[in-house]
Amino acid sequence: MRLTCPLCGPRDRREFYYSGDAVLLARPATDAPPGAWDDYLHNRDNPAGVTQDLWYHEQGCCSWLKVTRNTVTHEILSVESVAGTSTAGGAA
Amino acid sequence: MPDLIAKSALGLPPLTHAGTTLMESALPQITAIAPFPGQTGAVGDALGLAFPAPNRVTEAGDARLVWAGRDLAFLIGAAAPDGLPASVTDQSDGWVALTLSGARAVDVLARLVPLDLRGVQRGQAFRTALNHLPLVLMAEGEGAFTLLTFRSMARTAWHEISDAMEKVAARTALVQ
Secondary structure, X not given: OEEEEOOXXXXXXXXXXXXXXXXXXXXXXXXXOHHHHHHHHOOOOOOOOEEEEEEEOOOOOOOEEEEEEEOOOOXXXXXXXXXXXXXXXXXX | OOOOOOOOOOOOOOEEXXXXXXXXXXXXXXXXXXXXXXXXXHHHHHHOOOOXXXXXXXXXXXXEEEEEEOOEEEEEOOOOOOOOOEEEEEOHHHEEEEEXXXXXXXXXXXXXXXOOOOOOOOXXXXXXXXXXXXXXXXXXXXXXXXXXXXXXXXXXXXXXXXXXXXXXXXXXXXXX
C-alpha cells in the first residue's frame, strides 16, 4: 500500500501512522449536546465502501493527512494535507 | 567553558562488501531552520541559499540546505547567521552521518529504505526511514549517499546497513 503525500510524493505505508476516523477533524462546539460529543468520541461507522481517515506521515514530513479510501476495493481516492500547503513550498 | 573533546559516534573503520563502502563521516554541523510563517523567501535571502522544495537540496560552496520535513530544513556545512526570521536550533550533536558509496549502494539501501533510489541524483534528499530508524537520505551522485540518523541509534544503523551489505555480497557471490 502506498499513500501519495502532498509534500513528499508516493511513499510506502511503513512511513505512516494510522490515527483513525477523520471525524476527529469536526470537533463539536463546547456547548454542543451530549449526543454530538458521544458521536465525536465514541461512535464510528464501519462502512463497506468509501471512508475517510487520518494518517500521520511519521517517517517523513510530519504532516497530518486526510485520506479518502475505499475499504472494498482498497483504492486510495485522495490524500489531502490537513493544514493545507502552508509555507512548506520552496525552490526546486 | 571547558574545552570539550568531540568524539565520533562510532569510531569504526570503513567497511567494504561487494565493492560498496560504508563509512562514518566527520561530525557535521547541523542547524535546523524552521522559517516563521511566510518567511521562507526571507530565510533563503539571508542564507544565500534558496529554501528547498520537498525532497530537494540547495547548495552554495560548502553550505547545503536540506529539506527535512514540513517547513523545516537542515543547514549543513555553514553556521546560521543571527536574526533569521525562523526557529533555529543547533542539532549537531544529535545526529550521525554515514556515507554509503559503490556499485551496489542502491541494492543495499533497497533492503532498508522504502523508496526507489534507482536514478536519484545529487540535489535530491529524502526524509524517510532506515528500517524503523528516522533517516535523512542525501543523494551525492551516482551510487553515493549520505545518511543522517540519530546519533543515539548510530550502532543500530551501522548494524542494519552492514547486515544488508553482507547479504547483497553473498547474493552476488552466489550468482557468479
